[in-house]
Amino acid sequence: MIPISQKPSTLIEAVQASLESAARHAPGEVAPTAILWPDADGQWLPLIPQLRALMPHLLVLGDYEPDQRIGPAIWLRCVIERALPEVPLPDRAVPVVYLPGVGRQTLRSIEDCPDPVVPLVELQYRGAVWCQRNGKDWTVEAFLVSEDSSMELDVAKDSQTRRAMLGALAQLAVTPLSRLRAKRLEAEDFDKLMIEDTPRNLLEWMSDPRGARERWDQGQWSAFRSRCKADYKFDPENDGELVAGERLGMREVEWLGVWQRFVEAPALYPGMPDLLRKAKPSGLVFVKETWPSLNDDAERALRKALSQLTSKNPSEARATVANLESEHGVRRQWVWAKLGQSPLAKALAHLAALVTRTAVGLGGDTPQAMADLYAQGGYLADDAVLRALAEVKSAEDCEAVSAATRAIYLSWVQDAAEHFQKVVAATPLPARGNGRDPVVEADTGTCILFVDGLRFDLGRRLAALAEDRKLRVGDGRRWAAVPTVTATAKPAVSPVAGQIIGHRLGEDFAPETADVGQPATTDRIRKLMAAAGYQCLGASEVGKPQDGAGRAWTEYGEFDSLGHNLQVKLANRIDEQLELLVERIDALLAAGWRQVRVVTDHGWLLVPGGLPNTPLPKYLTESRWSRCATVKAGSHVSVPTAGWYWNPTEIFAFGAGVSCFSKGHEYTHGGLSVQECVIPDLMFSSDIGTAGISANITAVQWLGMRCRVTVEPAGVSAKADVRTKVGDAGSSIVTPKAVDTEGKVGLLVEDESLEGTTVSVVLLDASGHVVAKRATSVGGEE
Structure with a gap:
């Protein structure tokens, strides 16, 4: 597959x-x-x-x-x-x-x-x-x-x-x-x-000799044999597939074109790896990349070397990985990597990046200075960990990559967290209780999209995906509310944070709504937002951007829940979740929202093999979570403490460095580290609608092959077109026409063979810039 x-x-x-x-x-x-x-x-x-x-x-x-x-x-x-x-x-x-x-x-x-x-x-x-x-x-x-x-x-x-x-x-x-x-x-x-394509036919036959022979009649088989004899000095019937495999693997001159065709689309010929394993000569071979068995041997050797890093200190582990990269990196260019048969070689690229990023500790003498260094490249260490783990699937490969990752990464992330906690003790983070944290706001035409647990490195990956889809991204960041748990941090990024207060830090770490003095649950926060004029949308709803003030709040994504459930295996779900998230952003923009502001509550820590454990006696605490705890009145704890975001006079305890108050956590959050506290704040928009006029397509009606379009506001100076590609004027299937003073225009598709084709009705300003679009199908119904 x-x-x-x-x-x-x-x-x-x-x-x-x-x-x-x-x-x-x-x-x-x-x-x-x-x-x-x-x-x-x-x-x-x-x-x-x-x-x-x-x-x-x-x-x-x-x-x-x-x-x-x-x-x-x-x-x-x-x-x-x-x-x-x-x-x-x-x-x-x-x-x-x-x-x-x-x-x-x-x-x-x-x-x-x-x-x-x-x-x-x-x-x-x-x-x-x-x-x-x-x-x-x-x-x-x-x-x-x-x-x-x-x-x-x-x-x-x-x-x-x-x-x-x-x-x-x-x-x-x-x-x-x-x-x-x-x-x-x-x-x-x-x-x-x-017309006969001999290289393709040869590969089809080599991949499945019996099946190909059954599919071809005698005439096709005879013609195939004739071409093989003439072009490759080879007779499929008398020589057999093993001889063909050996000649292909040896890269004989006549077979170079066949090898190139295989490399272009190897998944189409699933039997080729096994054939080449059987056909490899027993003696010394000089071309290694054509033989999957040599790649298999190299993967086994690399697995053993990575697994042995558990006994090495970080400096030795980094040096070993650098040497392994020099030896095995070339295999990522081999066809076997494309077929998924070199997962460790692919993971090694990210481990090598991790080596580079952890060679120097994360410094800075203030929280802001540390955050700057982290955003300028420190986050790529966390990114490399996730990418390396995502490359492997089998248990033994996961164990090998986990061992290497832990040997290189744990000490670096521990030192960074300890230093961050030191500078935060001297310069506390902004908090609602001290009035230094601005409320997240939405202008007219903006939808706020909340994503639980969108760590900073994932935010950068999300931005890159969106830019690949031609979306514009405003890349920002903010501080998470502490402790970095959802109950405390999610209300802090809601647009009604000014209506939420904190008195006493309870065992659930939740603040209260000012109106009724009850815990700020999701339902109560949504009621406050609805009263403030926000549309609260479900996960598949796009709302009504043109209604009233046109502001909305919606939630999407499962990073945090998957992390708690899957622990280190979260890495295998990151790409899928990011793709879903960018599709959600795209859908909201396509529905007419001018901007989508993506906010999150907290980041998290992820270390294969588990985070270190710091004992904290239960009799000293009222509530104890993995990385944070509420301290009983009069109790003294030996671990670090900090002020609660909603009321800094209320103190909570947290694990020193990246340690936890309980065992068995590979994924967790709740403490103070740059990974948990520095969070993305991203603004997404589309080039559509950024020109000098503002208008929307409110209706598209088909009467046979004639399309009737309604535009608001009426009287706007614009033209309408129907295209198969939104941004390509050459893909137009009609003659563009100006919108009349009543906001109406009719467009005729003359080619009846296009009926049912997916197209977009687009609105153009005087310079031909697309200012609005609406998907439809030729001759269809809205």
Whole structure:
């Protein structure tokens, strides 16, 4: 299976990545039971045999062929519910059910749904449907040109090209995208893909000799043998696949082009690694990167070396990792890394970065000076830890990387925390109780998005992801309220923090609302925000940006809850959570919010193998959490103390350095360290709507192929256009027209073959700048 985070290099990989992304679910939601793939015209059928090799959880509606994972609806339901042990599904995989001849509309119209499909209809409510944003089936053409699929190919719109494209789909699916980009694809280009491609055929045969021979008729087999003899001095029938594997691995001159084709899209030929393991000569070889067995040996050696770092001091561990990087770093360029067979070599890159970042301690003689140094690069040590841990999956690899990480990182983060606590003791952090912490506010048109536990390094990664999506990011930071637990820190970043007070520090560390003097729970804070004119949105709601003052509050993300539940394994979920978060930001901006301000309550500490333990007797405390505790009146504790954010005269205790008051914590928060206290405060906006005029598209109505657009305010000087790519004027499918004085405009799509295509209605100012957009489908309904 191709990792979702890996950029697809072929159409078939892009389809797989898109199907897998459909299985992602918002925080607090249950994972979908299945992904339904409707295909009314059966356009994707030629792709299914190839895709099945990449996705063992792909099921197909059809006549009963269990070996091919094809069967009737009732049988599919049994497989999906994992009631048939003889048809196992990969753990945690969400089944994908391909429905040839069944469209999305058929699923939605239960009364008219054919009987053979009826048992699957219910799954669209417990699962998800793979379709375009407008609800239409993904056609091949729509997928190739869409921004949502990340393909964005330039395909001619004529019927001849469309026929050639569908006829060449099996070949198109495995053609490297690098060969399809930067040109307009027409019928001739797709026809050429049908011409015999000997390197691809050779790789298909080497990967699965028996299967290829069964698929090809005698004529194709004879032609294939003839080309192999002429081009590669090799006879598949007499020499066999082991000889082919040896010649490929030895990089003989005639085989260099074949090797390059394999490297471009290795996941398409899953049998190649095992073949090359069997075909490797027993003697000395000079080209190492072509032999997976040599890469396997190197991974084992690296695993042993990293595991042994537990017995070394930090300086020795850093030197060892630097040497290992010199020896193994080159393997990240080998094809085996792309296939996921070099996880330790990939983790080593981040361990090497950790070595660099921890070579010097984090200094600064004031909290602000330390925060500056941390934001200027110190946070990259924390980032390197998470990235290294995320590269490995098996238990033995996780143990090796954890051992190396702990040997290098623990002393650095401990020293930094001790120094931070020293400077904070001399210069306390801003607090609501001393009036030095400004309230988080939202201007008109701003939605505040609260993310629990968005540590500073994750905030920087989120900003980078957003910039990749062409969003503008204002990168800021603030101090977390202390102790750095949600009960104390979340109210501090709410826009109604001025209506929250702190009297006595209780065992739950929560302040009170000034109106009723009750604990500032989520419900009470939301009531205060609603009274202040804020729209309080659910995790999937976008609100009404144009209503009243147009301010909102919403919450998203599971970093903190996943950290407490998964501990160090949180690292494997970071990328997924960041992708979901940037999609949420994008959706809010697309809905019309001018800005999205992302705030968080606290950071956290994460150290593989567990944080050190500092005993704190229970009889000295009223409440004791992992990193902080409320002290009983008259008690004296030997650990550091600080003033509560909401009332600095109220004192709490916290663990010295990165220590905890209980054992077994790899992930935790509540104390004082730069990781817990320096938090991001980010402002996201889109280039759309930043021009000299302000207007919104309030309605799009289709009457056949004619689109009627309503714009507010009426009388705005703007033009409307319909495009397949928002920012590309060349993708327009209509003649742009000016909006009339009543805020209306009609646009005609002349090419009827575009019906159902996902497009965007865009509003343009006098300079042609896009100031508003609205997704729709040609001939569709809003």
